[in-house]
Amino acid sequence: MDDSRSAERRLTSDLEALRHQTRQGLPDPTRTARELRAALSNRASARPGGMLMTLLRTVRSRPRFATALFGCALTTGILLIPISYERTVGQTVTLHVAGDGQVAGGAGQLARRARKELHAQSIQLRQTQPSELTLVAALPVRSSAQAEALAHAFVEKLRSEHVTATAEVAARTVRTSGRVYAMALDKLISIRVETAGKSDAEVASEIRNQLESGGVHGADVTFERHGDEAQMQIQADVDGRQMQVMRKTRGGPSELQVDIGGIDDTRDPGMTDDQLRDKIIRQLTARGLDPTVTVSGDHIEIRAHKHMDPTAK
Amino acid sequence: MTRETDRDGGGRERRLLALLGPIHDRARLTARRLCRSDADGDDLFQEAALRALLRLQDLRDELRFRPWFYAVLLSVHRERSRRSFWRRLVPLADSPPEAAPARPGAHEDARGQAARLSQALAELPVEQREAIVLFEVDGYSLEEVAELTGSSVPAVKSRLARGRSRLRDHYQKFEAADGDPALVSANTPAKKELGHG
Numbered sequence: 001m002d003d004s005r006s007a008e009r010r011l012t013s014d015l016e017a018l019r020h021q022t023r024q025g026l027p028d029p030t031r032t033a034r035e036l037r038a039a040l041s042n043r044a045s046a047r048p049g050g051m052l053m054t055l056l057r058t059v060r061s062r063p064r065f066a067t068a069l070f071g072c073a074l075t076t077g078i079l080l081i082p083i084s085y086e087r088t089v090g091q092t093v094t095l096h097v098a099g100d101g102q103v104a105g106g107a108g109q110l111a112r113r114a115r116k117e118l119h120a121q122s123i124q125l126r127q128t129q130p131s132e133l134t135l136v137a138a139l140p141v142r143s144s145a146q147a148e149a150l151a152h153a154f155v156e157k158l159r160s161e162h163v164t165a166t167a168e169v170a171a172r173t174v175r176t177s178g179r180v181y182a183m184a185l186d187k188l189i190s191i192r193v194e195t196a197g198k199s200d201a202e203v204a205s206e207i208r209n210q211l212e213s214g215g216v217h218g219a220d221v222t223f224e225r226h227g228d229e230a231q232m233q234i235q236a237d238v239d240g241r242q243m244q245v246m247r248k249t250r251g252g253p254s255e256l257q258v259d260i261g262g263i264d265d266t267r268d269p270g271m272t273d274d275q276l277r278d279k280i281i282r283q284l285t286a287r288g289l290d291p292t293v294t295v296s297g298d299h300i301e302i303r304a305h306k307h308m309d310p311t312a313k
Numbered sequence: 314m315t316r317e318t319d320r321d322g323g324g325r326e327r328r329l330l331a332l333l334g335p336i337h338d339r340a341r342l343t344a345r346r347l348c349r350s351d352a353d354g355d356d357l358f359q360e361a362a363l364r365a366l367l368r369l370q371d372l373r374d375e376l377r378f379r380p381w382f383y384a385v386l387l388s389v390h391r392e393r394s395r396r397s398f399w400r401r402l403v404p405l406a407d408s409p410p411e412a413a414p415a416r417p418g419a420h421e422d423a424r425g426q427a428a429r430l431s432q433a434l435a436e437l438p439v440e441q442r443e444a445i446v447l448f449e450v451d452g453y454s455l456e457e458v459a460e461l462t463g464s465s466v467p468a469v470k471s472r473l474a475r476g477r478s479r480l481r482d483h484y485q486k487f488e489a490a491d492g493d494p495a496l497v498s499a500n501t502p503a504k505k506e507l508g509h510g
Contacts, residue, residue: 004481004485006488007481007484007485007487007488008481008484010484010487010488011430011480011481011484013426014426014427014429014430014433015430015449015450017423017424017426017427017430018346018426018427018430018431018450019346019450020423020427021423021424021426021427022342022345022346022351022354022427023342024351025351026338026341026342026345027341027355028337029330029333029334029337032330032333032337032341032358032359032362033326033330035359035362036326036329036330036359036362036363036366037326039359039363040326040363040366043363
């Protein structure tokens with residue numbers, strides 16, 4: 001308590017001392033005018049600083065801004081650091097079919113059908129057990145969901161023909177070295193939105209959120225329904241590339257499914273424009289898209305349409 | 314042609330000095346009281362006067378010169394406070410040595426007392442420091458402080474209350490440390506805001 005009173009007294013006394021002390025030798029307006037003229041003269045004769053000096057002054061006077069700037073530079077630096085990461089190059093579907101004699105046309109015919117139905121690049125056929133065939137299909141699609149859907153559809157088709165089959169899907173990966181942002185872009189963005197019971201704005205907002213989660217920021221998304229027709233449009237700038245996705249459907253399932261990215265458009269050594277175009281077309285076709293691809297040097301233009309079956313559930 | 318060397322440069326300087334005349338001494342005192350030393354305060358005022366001269370064309374109503382000039386002065390003060398962040402990291406060789414606060418028991422002259430208060434003020438966040446200096450030291454009313462700092466009266470009251478409380482804490486620690494400023498400094502928790510330069 002004594003300390004408190006004593007502190008209060010000392011503070012009051014010091015306030016008075018500061019009032020008094022700062023009045024000592026206070027420059028008068030004449031001196032202010034003189035100093036102002038001198039400052040102006042110095043300023044006029046001083047060489048203006050370059051951009052670097054201006055930046056340095058800005059940074060010195062705004063430490064928080066400087067910290068933010070440093071953070072941005074660090075993040076950019078991290079994104080550009082080459083790293084080694086696993087890259088999915090496709091999916092492998094392993095089909096176990098009970099008994100080769102059940103299938104019309106035998107094992108060879110089954111392999112040909114599997115290749116066609118699964119859009120497989122290659123098929124390996126093995127007789128693992130006397131009463132079981134194993135087909136290993138290499139699919140170019142990188143989306144496991146797409147591969148599972150194709151495998152499931154094929155298994156269902158075989159089942160309708162009284163052929164017992166099971167399918168396993170596994171990703172084919174390669175270890176690659178690239179920059180962090182390259183890895184981020186390499187990942188497929190899958191959009192799955194249940195549109196039933198939601199307004200157009202809610203659906204658009206959900207698409208935007210899923211794009212944000214997938215690393216596509218600031219996308220312009222529109223979703224409109226007129227009767228049984230739905231139209232979705234996405235426009236975004238991904239790493240300096242304009243991305244535009246447009247989907248128009250009539251009827252069909254209420255769940256909206258769009259896969260963006262994940263297209264391997266890297267040019268292998270010695271690959272011509274036509275070969276690269278074919279490589280991209282193969283991947284889009286495997287997704288059930290009807291693509292138009294133009295490749296001219298570094299310029300790649302992809303347009304793809306998907307024909308939806310209005311009766312599909 | 315630069316702004317300061319144009320034909321109206323002389324006229325503008327005369328205009329500024331004429332407007333500055335009635336508030337000159339009080340504004341100079343405020344500048345000194347915001348800083349740790351008179352020299353720093355004079356430097357702050359000079360920089361503010363130069364900036365005011367260069368921006369004089371922005372002054373629309375001469376009747377409102379005082380709040381306008383104080384806005385410039387306090388803006389320069391805040392910039393300098395931020396700059397001191399870097400000074401802490403890279404001490405400059407030409408930084409003036411801080412005046413040693415007086416110890417009780419020793420002969421307490423006004424200079425030592427003022428230095429002690431300046432040190433305590435330097436530890437306050439810049440807005441609280443400005444409110445304390447303008448209200449408690451310069452003697453402006455609450456409404457005037459609000460006008461000069463471009464804030465509302467409740468905001469000024471709040472800054473004053475928090476500033477006073479921190480000053481009291483500082484002085485109580487000073488008393489408890491038996492007036493040893495080194496102990497006060499060691500006991501004072503780190504503040505988010507930084508002291509002025």
